[in-house]
Amino acid sequence: MSSGTSYRYQDRDTVVHRLNPFAKLAWVAAVMLLAVIFDHPLYLIMLFLSTLPVIALARAWREWASLMRFMLWMSLAIVLINALVIYQGSHVLLEFTFEIPTLGQPKITLEAIAFGLGMALRLVTIVSAFVALNFTVHPDDMMQAMLKLRLPYKSVLATSMSLRFFPALVDDRERISDVQRTRGMELDRGGLLQRARNGGAVLVPLLSNSLDRAVQIAEAMEARAFGAYKRRTAFSEITLSGWDRLLAVAGLLPLPVGIYLRCLGYGKYRYYPSLQRLDPGMAGWLALAVLAALLLAILPLAWFRKRWQLD
Amino acid sequence: MISIENLSFYYADEKRPALNGIDLEIGDGEFVLVTGASGSGKSSLARCLNGLIPHFYGGRLGGRVTVDGLDVSLHAPKEMATRVGMVFQDPENQLVTADVEREIAFGMENLALPRQEIAKRLEEALDTVGIAALRKRQLHTLSGGEKQKVAIASVLALKPEVLVLDEPTSELDPQGAEEVLATVQRLNDELGMTVVLVEHRLERVVHLVDRLIVLSAGRVIADGRPGQVLERQYDRLCRAGVGIPPLIRLVHGLQERGVPVTGAPLTVKEGRRLLERVYTGIGGFPAVGDARGGAGDPVIETENLWYAYKHPYAALKGIDLSIGRGEFVAVMGRNAAGKTTLVKHFIGLLKPSRGRVRVNGLDIVKTTVAELARHVGYVFQDPNDHLFAETVEEEVATTLRGLGFSDVHRRVGEVLEQFDLTPYARQYPRFLSGGQKQRVALATVLAARPQVLILDEPTRGMDQQLKDYLMRFLCEYRDGGNTVIIVTHDVEMVAEYAQRVILLGEGKIVVDGDRRQVLSRALLFSPQINRVFQGFARLGVPQEILTPEEALQLLRH
Known part of the structure; x- marks a missing residue:
């Protein structure tokens, strides 16, 4: 992750930011789960594309781009590993002459590469949806939403605090990297062993600083009566108006529809032994269009909600 | 209760x-x-x-x-x-x-x-x-x-x-x-x-x-x-190692010389009231001068240096300066004035957006941090950020190997001796006390014998004993013909030890000159003693007084 990008939540006060957290939670959950249940690359591409207008409206491009740069490397690794390890598929692009025990004679097939690409696309879609959620919901609102969903307080607090201190961790890492660079370590050069050693030079101070921080925070919480009573009160609670409920339902709606379509047999895709045709057929395109329309419906609704609020 | x-x-x-x-x-x-x-x-x-x-x-x-x-x-x-x-x-x-x-x-x-x-x-x-x-x-x-x-x-x-x-x-x-x-x-x-x-x-x-x-x-x-x-x-x-405020030190010094003053002034106002009588009617004060020599050849030069973390907000706006061999420079200024941004250029951690920085004649854009680190040592504020190795010895040796030195063993021995760390050579550095950790961090940097030493807020959180130790060391190091650059808010420390002060504001140099010019008659950046003596201008007391020792010297003749 490149320097200069702050991973802190910023209230940019856009339509997406003002949307209530439940609606966003529902929508992002729908996208993520749909990305898991559908195999067809066209469906995955559609899901990925549907996250882009949300990110654009939320003006979260910087954070998105910086995470996507990282995801590009991840994707490359997924495709590479899949191609090198899976030898199924009928279109052999490259065949080696030696044999690896238990795996057999290595060969690289078109199908294995395509399958890797499909998996990478799925992962990228999930991360992209996560960006739409994480950089547009105030961390404390996220916590309140989790609590409202009846998740246990302590786990919710721990999660929300680890997210809150993540930016501090990024700052720490940058500072410690600077220290070690002035001691002659070139952190992104050298062989694997050297890199591992240099990584340790950043990791050890980073971890032990984090432990110190954890103790200090625990101490400060204790001093402010944390855990004094079994039930604590909540100063701010998320109130849901009728509209907000409707938005949350609208956000989740693509999920049951998607599941229904999947049960009907849409959105399946076969990679092995040879790639299936991409064209899903007339009915398949129609199902795809319906899902896309449902996913994007949240945006005009959110827009309407915003104007409605301003009146 | x-x-x-x-x-x-x-x-x-x-x-x-x-x-x-x-x-x-x-x-x-x-x-x-x-x-x-x-x-x-x-x-x-x-x-x-x-x-x-x-x-x-x-x-x-x-x-x-x-x-x-x-x-x-x-x-x-x-x-x-x-x-x-x-x-x-x-x-x-x-x-x-x-x-x-x-x-x-x-x-x-x-x-x-x-x-x-x-x-x-x-x-x-x-x-x-x-x-x-x-x-x-x-x-x-x-x-x-x-x-x-x-x-x-x-x-x-x-x-x-x-x-x-x-x-x-x-x-x-x-x-x-x-x-x-x-x-x-x-x-x-x-x-x-x-x-x-x-x-x-x-x-x-x-x-x-x-x-x-x-x-x-x-x-x-x-x-x-x-x-x-x-x-x-x-x-x-x-x-007990408690840092005594300068005014109290002055009054104590006067008492030791037999000047009849009693009391312990805690504010500038009380100080003026108590000391006015002491400095009245003496007249003919000796001029305050620095015995220290001028700067040698330049080691660090910047030419129209601009830097922006995030375009278009510039953190440094056209800095021109030259720091010579043997200087002791303090870089001061409000938070976010660009102090740390400036000194990070001196070791190549940041590269100028525009303009040029030369260290010992080397253009920092064309030189790696590791190469520059043989000329310039950089001590970060928190010693914990420096320490990762299993032993103190190894911690120091890592720097030397990283910077490409060959006689690692001999140098490690020497630098540990210099900082009284030999008894701890085989201990885990992070388990040492705060002062010892600070010394290990210094040792890791100084093992390479850089000619320039940069310290970012070194005295923040230090008690008096550790501060005295560090300052004694820095003065010795400077007297050996090396250059010290300190980024700090600690006015009293600067008054006592630095020789030149560069005051930054909004990414520009506001003042750059002898500490006496910069620190005397300023409001926020004057040391306590100077603020007391600002009230004595009409008594003919020199206005460039910064420390208790100097105030005592006025009475010597």
């Missing part, structure tokens, strides 16, 4: 007590300052007042501490929270939520107060501390001083009777520190709140408090009105 009877405390696995036989009574409404060198037990004492010791830290506690009749060894911190409010050192690491209102509400939520009560107390707390304007802000957008005020407000909302602050200003710049202390003073003055303040920089706070308690090795070695303690127990405090 706080009452402490024969209190002793051992941290788990420690053989030496952190606190040893302490007896104290602190009355309602008192403003008490607890001070002492690092490791004297002052923070431990603070943690006994709300039960963090022994409930959070474990260890063995002897004797009795009661606050408002409650024995802390029987009541956990979460029960004590409504009686004792505690504010910690690091503003970053005591805030739990992400914005101001929720942060203040956090403690009240824990107490399960009804929502209306929370809303009411929230308003009160915001107004009492004077941060109502910040209520909707995100915590990470606040300055250090503002964060500390939020921490204070969040504690006040629990309506404690006692406020305990453990070095609340040591991570702040002078302006932030002043704001926080003014807030605390108001709480004591106007609300009658009992305040226990732990602090090692006396000159900042001593004039605010009713009572000064000095700890050394876990024992109370002095307790009384601040003026009296400083006057009567001067030598004892010095031996």
Whole structure:
């Protein structure tokens, strides 16, 4: 992750930011789960594309781009590993002459590469949806939403605090990297062993600083009566108006529809032994269009909600 | 009321007590300052007042501490929270939520107060501390001083009777520190709140408090009105490693020379009143001059240096300067003035957006950090960021190998000897004491024998002993023909040791010159002694006086 990008939540006060957290939670959950249940690359591409207008409206491009740069490397690794390890598929692009025990004679097939690409696309879609959620919901609102969903307080607090201190961790890492660079370590050069050693030079101070921080925070919480009573009160609670409920339902709606379509047999895709045709057929395109329309419906609704609020 | 009877405390696995036989009574409404060198037990004492010791830290506690009749060894911190409010050192690491209102509400939520009560107390707390304007802000957008005020407000909302602050200003710049202390003073003055303040920089706070308690090795070695303690127990405090404010040092020096002055002035006003008579009617003062020679050949040169972290907001705007061999330079200025940004260019950690930086004639754009590190050493503020190796020896050797030296073994031996670290050569560096860690961090940097040494806020959080040690070392190092560049807020230290001051503001050089020109007759950046003598202009006293030693020399003839 490149320097200069702050991973802190910023209230940019856009339509997406003002949307209530439940609606966003529902929508992002729908996208993520749909990305898991559908195999067809066209469906995955559609899901990925549907996250882009949300990110654009939320003006979260910087954070998105910086995470996507990282995801590009991840994707490359997924495709590479899949191609090198899976030898199924009928279109052999490259065949080696030696044999690896238990795996057999290595060969690289078109199908294995395509399958890797499909998996990478799925992962990228999930991360992209996560960006739409994480950089547009105030961390404390996220916590309140989790609590409202009846998740246990302590786990919710721990999660929300680890997210809150993540930016501090990024700052720490940058500072410690600077220290070690002035001691002659070139952190992104050298062989694997050297890199591992240099990584340790950043990791050890980073971890032990984090432990110190954890103790200090625990101490400060204790001093402010944390855990004094079994039930604590909540100063701010998320109130849901009728509209907000409707938005949350609208956000989740693509999920049951998607599941229904999947049960009907849409959105399946076969990679092995040879790639299936991409064209899903007339009915398949129609199902795809319906899902896309449902996913994007949240945006005009959110827009309407915003104007409605301003009146 | 706080009452402490024969209190002793051992941290788990420690053989030496952190606190040893302490007896104290602190009355309602008192403003008490607890001070002492690092490791004297002052923070431990603070943690006994709300039960963090022994409930959070474990260890063995002897004797009795009661606050408002409650024995802390029987009541956990979460029960004590409504009686004792505690504010910690690091503003970053005591805030739990992400914005101001929720942060203040956090403690009240824990107490399960009804929502209306929370809303009411929230308003009160915001107004009492004077941060109502910040209520909707995100915590990470606040300055250090503002964060500390939020921490204070969040504690006040629990309506404690006692406020305990453990070095609340040591991570702040002078302006932030002043704001926080003014807030605390108001709480004591106007609300009658009992305040226990732990602090090692006396000159900042001593004039605010009713009572000064000095700890050394876990024992109370002095307790009384601040003026009296400083006057009567001067030598004892010095031996305990307490940093004495410059004005008190001057008065003590005068007394030693037989000048009849009595009293311990705590403020500039009191200082002027007391010293005016001493410096009246003498006349013919010797001129104040520096014996130090001029600078040698330039080692660091910048030419129209611009830098922006994020286009188009420039952090440095056209810096032109030249620093010579053998100079001792202090880079000063408000937070975010561009101090650290500037010096990071001197070792290539940042590369100019525009303009040029040369170190020993090398253009930093064409040179790697590792190559520059053979010429320039950079000591970061927190020694913990430096340390990762298994042993002290290995820690130093890593730098040398990284920078491509061949005679690693000999150099390690030499530098460990130089910093008195030979006995610790095989120990795990992170388990050493604060002062020892600081020395290891210095050793890792100086093993390469750089000709330029840059230190970023080196004295922040250091006690007097460690500060003296570091300064002695830096002067020796400079006298060996090397260059020292310090980024700092510590005016008194600069007055005493630096020779040239570069004052930055908004990314530009505001003043660059001899420390006397820059530090005298300035408002915020004048040392205490100078501010006293600014009032004596009509007596013919030179206005360039910066330190107690110089003020004493005026009387020598």
